[in-house]
Amino acid sequence: xxxxxxxxxxxxxxxxxxxxxxxxxxxxxxxxxxxxxxxxxxxxxxxxxxxxxxxxxxxxxxxxxxxxxxxxxxxxxxxxxxxxxxxxxxxxxxxxxxxxxxxx
Numbered sequence: 806x807x808x809x810x811x812x813x814x815x816x817x818x819x820x821x822x823x824x825x826x827x828x829x830x831x832x833x834x835x836x837x838x839x840x841x842x843x844x845x846x847x848x849x850x851x852x853x854x855x856x857x858x859x860x861x862x863x864x865x866x867x868x869x870x871x872x873x874x875x876x877x878x879x880x881x882x883x884x885x886x887x888x889x890x891x892x893x894x895x896x897x898x899x900x901x902x903x904x905x906x907x908x909x
Contacts, residue, residue, distance in 0.1 A: 840897055841904050847885075852905050862908035869902040 837851070845851070847858045854860030861869070875881035876890035893901070 838900055838904055840900055844901070851908055861905045864902075864905050866902045866906040869905060870898065873898050873902070
């Protein structure tokens with residue numbers, strides 16, 4: 806029996822989120838909207854940035870939306886964000902922009 810793809814994707818996401826680190830970084834992320842939690846995988850806890858990955862905490866909302874749009878259209882160089890950006894709706898991107906703009 807084949808399992809529908811959305812079900813597999815949901816299960817994979819549940820496993821990934823359940824494997825998130827515990828402790829202070831996890832506690833701080835608990836207030837983040839669910840949609841922002843996967844961002845920590847590259848951008849670090851609360852969008853603080855890690856290594857060559859930029860800080861997105863405190864990113865201006867409008868600049869965030871423009872940057873996301875450029876990733877989506879392959880107009881901005883990226884290793885993975887151009888693919889990730891296409892997986893979110895405009896409403897979801899707005900939620901992310903609102904959330905990261907509030908962080909300092």
